[in-house]
Amino acid sequence: MKHSIAIEVNGEAWALDVEPGEVLLDVLREKVGVKSPKIGCETGDCGACTVLYDGVSIRSCLVLGVEADGHEITTLEGLSHDGLSTLQQVMVEMSSFQCGFCAPGIVVAAHELLQQRPDPTREEVQEAIAGNLCRCTGYDPIVDAVLEAARIGPGDASQGKGP
C-alpha cells in the first residue's frame, strides 16, 4: 500500500507517494532527483549515502522513505547551492579526493562536525569521518582539508559561505 509523505529536501517541499519498502536513499535519487547521496554498501557501513536529517547526519540507506514523512533532509546540493563552501573549496585546492565517490558523504559528515566543533582536533576529524570509507586517498588529504577549513573559519574563503 502506498503512503503519501511530505518531506523537505534542501529547503524545497515535496509531496510523494512511496511504498513501505522504498528506502530514503532511493526516494532522494529517483523521485526527488538529487544524485549526490551515493548507493554504496546499503548496510550503513560505507557512509556514501550520508545526508543531514533534521540537521544531524544519518545513513539514508537505513531509513525508509515513509519514515521520513514530516522531516527535513539536506544533501550536499543543499550545502553548496550558493557556490562551494569553504570546506569544499579547500578540498578542491588540496586535492582531497580522487574518484570522488565518497566525497558527498564526507563533506556532509565534516560539515556536521564543523557546525558542532568549529575548532576540532585531528582525532575528532578522524572520528567524524570514521564511518565514511574512502578507497583512494588514505584519508590524510581529507583530514588535512577539514582542519584547514576549520583554521580559515566560515566565510573567509574566496567564494565560500561557511563550512
Next chain:
Amino acid sequence: MTIASDFDYRRPATLEEAVALLAGCDRPLLLAGGTDVIPWLRNGLASPGMVVDIKAVPGLDRIEWRDGAVHIGSLVTFSDLIASEEVAATIPVLAEASHTVASVGVRNRATLVGNLCSAVPSCDAGPALLVLDAAVEVVGPDGQRGIPITEWFRGVRRTSLGPGEIVTGIAIPDPGRHGACYVKLSRYRGEDLAQVGVAVLVRPGGESRVAFGAVAPVPFRAPAIEEYLAGRALDDDTRAGLAPLVDAAISPIDDMRASKEYRYHMSRVMLLRGLAAAAARLEGGGPPYGEQVI
C-alpha cells in the same frame, strides 16, 4: 535498492495503539532507529507482515531520573547518551560504551534499546548495562514488567521479550559512587564490531562487577570472577589468579574478526586493564571516560 519484502507500515501515536497493533498481527516487527532492522528487511533476515514504527509514541525519547533510577527511553540514541549531562554525571561508562558503537552517522540514529533487542553477541550495550544492573522495562498485552538484564539475553539474536511486548526503556538503579570502564577490542579505530568487550564496575568496599561481550553466545556477568575479586587488593597475586577464572568464564569462537586463542588472551589482558582503570576512576584519577585503555 527497494526492499523486496512486502510489508505494511504503521506508525502508532500511542503505546496503547502500538500494543493493540502487535496483538492483531501475526508477524510484526518493531522499528525504532532502523539501523539493524532495515538491513534485515533488505537481506531477508526479517520478513514481517507489518513494521510498527514506534518513533511517534510520545515520551520514549527521554533520559530522566525517577524513583532512584536513570530511565532511558527506547528511542534514546547512542548520540543522545554521549551528549547527556545526566549520563556523564551518574553513569559515564554508558557514554563510554556508546562512543565505541559504529560511527557518528549510525549513532545519530541507532538506539540503545534497539542494540539490546538485536542481541548480537558483540553488542556494546550489553556488558555496560550488565555491570550497571539495568532492568529492561516492557509493556505488553498483560501489562508492564521489568526484566533484569541478566535474564534478557537468551541466545544469539534471542531475548526474553514475549510475543506482543514492546520495550519502553531501560532502568538503571543509581550505582552511587563508583568507578567503571568499558574496554572494546576491534580491528581498527573507527567502526567495527567488538572482537572482545569487557565492562568493569567497582564500588567502595571492594565490590567488583565484571561482564563480557563477544566471547560467548550472549553478553554475560562473570560471578566467579566477581566473588574472587571481592575485598582483594589488585596486586600481582590477585592478578595472576584471574587468568584461569577468565578462561573458565568465556567460550569464544573463531570467526572472521578474531581467532579463539586471540580472544582468550585479550580477554585476560582487557580485564586487568579495565579493573585498573575502574579502580583509578573510583578514586577520581585514571584515564578520563572515553579514553581507550587498550
